[in-house]
Amino acid sequence: MVNQESSAALEAQGFALPLSARVVLIDLDGTLVDTAPDLAAAANHVLRSLGREPAAMPTIRGFIGNGVRELMRRALAITAEPSEADLDAAMQGFSAYYGEHLLDHSQIYPGVRETLDALQLQGRELVCITNKAGAFTEPMLERLSLRGYFSLVLSGDSLPRKKPDPLPLLHAAAHFHQAVADCLLVGDSCNDTQAARAAGMPVACVSYGYNGDEPVHCLRPDAVLDNMLELLNILA
Numbered sequence: 505m506v507n508q509e510s511s512a513a514l515e516a517q518g519f520a521l522p523l524s525a526r527v528v529l530i531d532l533d534g535t536l537v538d539t540a541p542d543l544a545a546a547a548n549h550v551l552r553s554l555g556r557e558p559a560a561m562p563t564i565r566g567f568i569g570n571g572v573r574e575l576m577r578r579a580l581a582i583t584a585e586p587s588e589a590d591l592d593a594a595m596q597g598f599s600a601y602y603g604e605h606l607l608d609h610s611q612i613y614p615g616v617r618e619t620l621d622a623l624q625l626q627g628r629e630l631v632c633i634t635n636k637a638g639a640f641t642e643p644m645l646e647r648l649s650l651r652g653y654f655s656l657v658l659s660g661d662s663l664p665r666k667k668p669d670p671l672p673l674l675h676a677a678a679h680f681h682q683a684v685a686d687c688l689l690v691g692d693s694c695n696d697t698q699a700a701r702a703a704g705m706p707v708a709c710v711s712y713g714y715n716g717d718e719p720v721h722c723l724r725p726d727a728v729l730d731n732m733l734e735l736l737n738i739l740a
């Protein structure tokens with residue numbers, strides 16, 4: 505489904521649909537892979553080890569998007585805002601557990617692999633841009649046999665600033681010597697749309713990911729995709 509109002513805004517910036525998108529930047533959590541079950545298990549493992557009640561799955565889903573440290577901070581803050589030292593200690597437990605249970609329940613979303621195959625055949629450069637720490641991003645992509653699709657992977661700790669800052673998007677466009685307007689970000693949350701708008705890059709949102717309780721069309725992306733395969737319909 506193409507958002508007519510924001511596609512008009514795109515045209516006003518000189519973009520036209522369908523998008524050329526020589527470089528397609530794709531978010532990881534909530535866009536390529538449904539990672540919430542294992543992220544929730546890791547956060548709840550820490551809460552239990554501290555003698556706290558585990559948090560419900562929808563609550564944890566709402567905490568995803570700003571990196572794993574922020575996820576853990578928000579989970580601890582259900583009871584009381586943690587000190588940095590307490591959060592450091594919690595992150596040791598989180599990282600040890602999550603590293604061991606990265607893919608117990610996480611799954612690639614329907615249509616993702618077929619879409620990546622098609623985009624690759626079309627000769628587009630693919631970049632994975634995630635706020636997830638690199639220590640988890642790389643093994644996750646490898647073990648799901650997704651790493652080979654991406655000529656560049658930018659994790660939350662790859663650059664000095666992460667989404668919603670536009671830096672990773674601008675870095676990817678420059679890496680491939682492409683104009684920002686000739687790239688496209690595909691994501692699932694306000695971090696993605698904010699980063700794209702700040703960079704001046706078109707953005708499509710999947711409707712099935714993690715954006716709290718807010719439906720993604722409220723973020724006014726240029727297109728909403730109910731399945732990743734719909735991406736192929738908006739590209740020239």
Ligand SMILES: O=C(O)COP(=O)(O)O
Pocket residue numbers: 531532533534567568569570571572575633634635636637667
């Ligand atoms: O690690 C997170 O919180 C989310 O990462 P994402 O940027 O891939 O959605």
Ligand SMILES: [Mg+2]
Pocket residue numbers: 531532533534535569691692693713714
């Ligand atoms: Mg995401």
